[in-house]
Amino acid sequence: MPGFFVIIVVFNFMNSLKHYILVIAISLLPIVPVFLTSDIPHTHDGPVHLARMAAYYKALADGQILPRWAGDLNYGYGMPLFNFIYHLPYLFSSFFIFLRFSLIDTFKIVLALSFLISGVTMFAFARAFWKDTKKAFLVTIFYQFIPFRIIELWVRGSYGEVYTYALLPLVLYGLTTNRFVLTAVVTALLIISHNSMSLISFGAAALFMMFFSKTNKAKLFNALSLVTGLLLSGFYWLPALLEHRYTYGDLFMKDMYRSHFPPLFNFFIPNFTNRPELQTGGISVQWGIFHVIAVILAILLLFRKKFIKHKPIFFFSLFLIAASLFLMQPISAPLWQNISLLRQFQFPWRLLGLVGLATSLASVSFLAYPLFKKPLIFTVLVVLTIGSTVWYWQPALGFDRVTDESQYWNYPLNTTYFGETDVIWSGGPATKYPKDRIEIIGGQAVVSQFMQNGTVQKLHVSASTPALLVSHTQYFPGWNVTIDGQKTPIEFQNPERRGLITFTTPEGEHNIVVSLGKTKVQLISELVSLSSLSLLVIAFVISTKQSARRDLSQI
Numbered sequence: 001m002p003g004f005f006v007i008i009v010v011f012n013f014m015n016s017l018k019h020y021i022l023v024i025a026i027s028l029l030p031i032v033p034v035f036l037t038s039d040i041p042h043t044h045d046g047p048v049h050l051a052r053m054a055a056y057y058k059a060l061a062d063g064q065i066l067p068r069w070a071g072d073l074n075y076g077y078g079m080p081l082f083n084f085i086y087h088l089p090y091l092f093s094s095f096f097i098f099l100r101f102s103l104i105d106t107f108k109i110v111l112a113l114s115f116l117i118s119g120v121t122m123f124a125f126a127r128a129f130w131k132d133t134k135k136a137f138l139v140t141i142f143y144q145f146i147p148f149r150i151i152e153l154w155v156r157g158s159y160g161e162v163y164t165y166a167l168l169p170l171v172l173y174g175l176t177t178n179r180f181v182l183t184a185v186v187t188a189l190l191i192i193s194h195n196s197m198s199l200i201s202f203g204a205a206a207l208f209m210m211f212f213s214k215t216n217k218a219k220l221f222n223a224l225s226l227v228t229g230l231l232l233s234g235f236y237w238l239p240a241l242l243e244h245r246y247t248y249g250d251l252f253m254k255d256m257y258r259s260h261f262p263p264l265f266n267f268f269i270p271n272f273t274n275r276p277e278l279q280t281g282g283i284s285v286q287w288g289i290f291h292v293i294a295v296i297l298a299i300l301l302l303f304r305k306k307f308i309k310h311k312p313i314f315f316f317s318l319f320l321i322a323a324s325l326f327l328m329q330p331i332s333a334p335l336w337q338n339i340s341l342l343r344q345f346q347f348p349w350r351l352l353g354l355v356g357l358a359t360s361l362a363s364v365s366f367l368a369y370p371l372f373k374k375p376l377i378f379t380v381l382v383v384l385t386i387g388s389t390v391w392y393w394q395p396a397l398g399f400d401r402v403t404d405e406s407q408y409w410n411y412p413l414n415t416t417y418f419g420e421t422d423v424i425w426s427g428g429p430a431t432k433y434p435k436d437r438i439e440i441i442g443g444q445a446v447v448s449q450f451m452q453n454g455t456v457q458k459l460h461v462s463a464s465t466p467a468l469l470v471s472h473t474q475y476f477p478g479w480n481v482t483i484d485g486q487k488t489p490i491e492f493q494n495p496e497r498r499g500l501i502t503f504t505t506p507e508g509e510h511n512i513v514v515s516l517g518k519t520k521v522q523l524i525s526e527l528v529s530l531s532s533l534s535l536l537v538i539a540f541v542i543s544t545k546q547s548a549r550r551d552l553s554q555i
Contacts, residue, residue, distance in 0.1 A: 187229020
């Protein structure tokens with residue numbers, strides 16, 4: 001008899017999850033082909049992500065709680081990569097690497113999970129927003145199966161952007177259901193998912209809050225939750241923003257946007273055969289046939305009084321689409337030219353991610369027409385929407401066979417393309433490994449007992465005269481040199497050794513430590529995040545206790 005009740009409980013539980021299970025099952029369709037081989041999809045950014053995954057894991061293993069420095073990259077000179085590059089996907093990867101998954105398998109798993117999670121979060125948000133399972137399911141299908149989403153996976157291999165697509169719907173869910181802690185935490189995760197897409201996603205969430213918070217009190221409540229999420233993630237974005245001036249990023253990327261404005265009509269022309277003339281920067285920029293139809297229907301419904309309850313979401317969606325279209329066209333060039341923060345997007349077509357959200361929300365326009373409410377027609381619409389992307393399920397650039405992952409564990413380059421993290425004091429990326437980590441370049445001295453662990457170098461120097469030493473480590477604010485426990489000045493602008501840590505040691509026997517500490521910006525940003533987390537935990541505990549008391553009073 002107890003077994004019967006267990007079966008009933010399990011059945012009811014599974015029945016409550018049936019729609020999520022269906023969403024996950026359908027979302028597996030574009031993913032399965034990649035797992036039928038041990039090879040890795042050939043993507044634009046795949047190799048650098050593999051190297052970053054290895055570097056991030058090594059930084060964690062070396063004791064960097066919040067990794068900022070990648071010591072083995074840049075031919076061993078190191079670089080402040082993770083001071084500027086997003087954390088979440090690499091943190092997620094480190095979990096699987098710790099479990100002994102290979103870099104290749106981890107790369108595929110983390111990308112695939114982002115797609116599955118985005119389906120679940122979008123369905124949860126859409127059902128909470130519309131309180132209609134059919135609408136939620138349709139919106140989710142449109143969100144998952146816009147061509148650009150799959151191109152992000154298997155053509156670009158965009159490791160960070162895909163998690164903004166997974167987390168943004170969950171932020172919207174938190175705003176819709178007025179869940180302060182959830183909204184704050186997920187907003188923080190969203191921001192550390194990707195540099196530029198997290199910014200535009202945060203803006204979309206703020207706009208959604210303004211559109212759909214029903215009262216001023218709700219607006220204030222939700223605004224505070226978004227701001228709290230912003231503060232929680234301050235450890236990342238504050239240094240990335242304020243210390244960006246120490247890099248060549250804006251210098252090398254300032255005009256990149258000019259060659260990445262897609263022709264307007266390419267958004268609407270299907271590119272089933274992967275024709276280069278319909279691509280921009282090697283990327284197909286099509287919205288999808290049914291997504292275009294959804295937008296047209298939404299525009300038509302704006303002029304019909306009968307569907308007044310749908311108008312706010314249509315206005316919201318069409319505003320996002322119009323703004324994205326404008327910024328993806330050459331007419332917006334003056335904005336790109338004069339707003340340095342906008343130039344960090346690099347590619348205007350990245351805003352297709354926002355178009356994916358907007359067109360999926362607009363897809364409820366189909367259900368305003370009785371024809372599409374019929375089960376058969378609704379099913380056909382769903383199947384055709386999914387089927388229209390089948391050409392993108394196989395990686396367009398094929399697969400690569402990797403027989404030795406050590407090339408990524410010992411990656412010599414810097415994993416960036418445009419100087420985003422190359423410091424301004426250097427002469428550019430290193431081109432070869434140094435002969436020795438520590439070198440005597442002036443005076444008479446002998447180095448012994450050298451040890452290096454992550455961001456700490458220890459050595460003993462026997463100097464018969466004052467000596468000039470160089471650590472073949474790229475300088476960045478935060479590096480310190482102490483001689484016998486006393487801090488000594490660093491020279492990092494030596495014309496012959498640009499951007500390297502150079503210092504003078506006096507005559508005699510000395511113990512020297514070269515170590516990376518925190519800059520003032522990093523310390524303040526981490527304090528902001530820690531303080532916000534503490535306040536959030538306190539608020540959560542108080543809220544939980546108050547809720548428990550209310551429940552007890554009703555018994």
